[in-house]
Amino acid sequence: MSLTSRPVPVLRHLAAEFYAHCRSGELRFQRCTRCGAWRHVPRQTCAKCGSWDWEWKRSSGRGRVFTWTVVRRPMHPAFANDAPYAPVVIEMEEGVRIVSQVVDCPPDELRKGMSVEVTFDAVMPEVTLPKFRRASGEGRSA
């Protein structure tokens, strides 16, 4: 991998499963089948009840902007031409939070609590990233 290629997840074990669902166009998070707790990032056991039993449960795909940063000086060369760009934390309806980007929103229009819905970005043949766009009804300008 060259130094300027985009960093991609290592598709191994639970990360492989999470991203395989994304590749199929479905955002799924782990949900404990014993106590019902949702979790992300993927884990082998439930931190709430200790169970090893879980399922990949489909998310509604809806969430709200929790927080973000606007990168003006990228630290990774692969993003050198992207600035300014905004990594965003989304709080999903299921309660879990996920790092992503809101693709149709300039950084200065991001607002805490903004409603977003999932979309998918096939960045490589093997890797599809979940990203977000403004939910219908969410204003286009602040």
Place this chain on the structure above:
Amino acid sequence: MPSLRGQACIVGIGHTEYRRAKAPEGTNLTLELRAAEAAIGDAGLRPHEIDGILPFFGLDNAEEFAVHFGIADLRFQMTSHLGGAAPGASIATAAMAVTNELASHVLIPGGWWGYAGRRVREVVVQDVSAMSGGANARDYYFPYGLTAPVQWFSMLARLHMNVFGTKPEQLGAVAVACRAHAQKNPNALMRGKPISLDDYLASPMISDPYRLLDCSLEADGAAAFVVTTTERARDLPGKAVPIVGFGQGQPFPADDIVTRVDPFELGVTHATSRAFEMAEITHADVDFAEIYDPFTFQVIQQLEEMGFCKRGEGGPFVEGGRIEMGGELPVNTHGGLLSEAHVLGMNHFVEAVQQLRGEAGERQVPDAKIGIVTGFGDFGDGSVVVLGRAS
């Protein structure tokens, strides 16, 4: 079980010059050996009298120090994996080791060519496993361009601004206080370069809301300490600073910063009461605080989480000179990672010991009796050490 309060002391400190060299002059070990040699000498010991070594995670291992110092019978070694909270955690481990006679004199070294050598921007590309979060960051942060500490910690600063109304000027107050303190510190990289709040606000945005002057200084340098029992310290020539309390803690989950139920929780949220209870002190007893300061907001956050003010009130707390010399709680009297140098928080202990020995010169906190040092590592691991006046 007897309390560990005051059972062990820091009897030696040492450090190299802190600088920004054009190229590394030797290895990290070169710097660390220089600092260690100085600390051992400061303690009035000879290198082979060290029988415990607590090296810094990811740097040099104990064997390398033992080989160079001719320590043929190293009795005890251990490494904390708490990143920037490791110096404090290692002080605690050293205190436990000497109190339990697992070792007599324990060396804690740490330092790097953090500027002339491999800088953070290189680490994020070459060796993501060396970054906080490891696989989680690699698989779930990096693909979105969230690749460096300045980015993820600025997200917390923004959240605090959105929830509590914290202002850029309040982050700036931390930068200005640290810079003011550095003006009286001969080893500070930013001595001779004072800043105003306007300078802070005019500095370039790196990862909004973090500007350049919100960020600590990548630097070349090392520091080291020697810990022994309070009983043995009486037979040594130097001034011994008693370790009167310590604690460590982690937020949950520790390996993922964004999914915490309580997003502002830190290791020090839990470590502080542990340390203060052992030390039998309250917040009002603290004469100065050396707070691990990778970025400005993390000072505000730690002040809140340690209970020096309520959560949400850290912004106003750092204003009006309260954390400056002569204020209610002088913070980072040496300039901190922000204006002295980023020497892994090792330099915070050097400063605290100098203060409690009454040897801080122009920047001496008058009549300092109790000082605290925090550590902040990886995604918010924490350590708190309470130190008392030297005797």
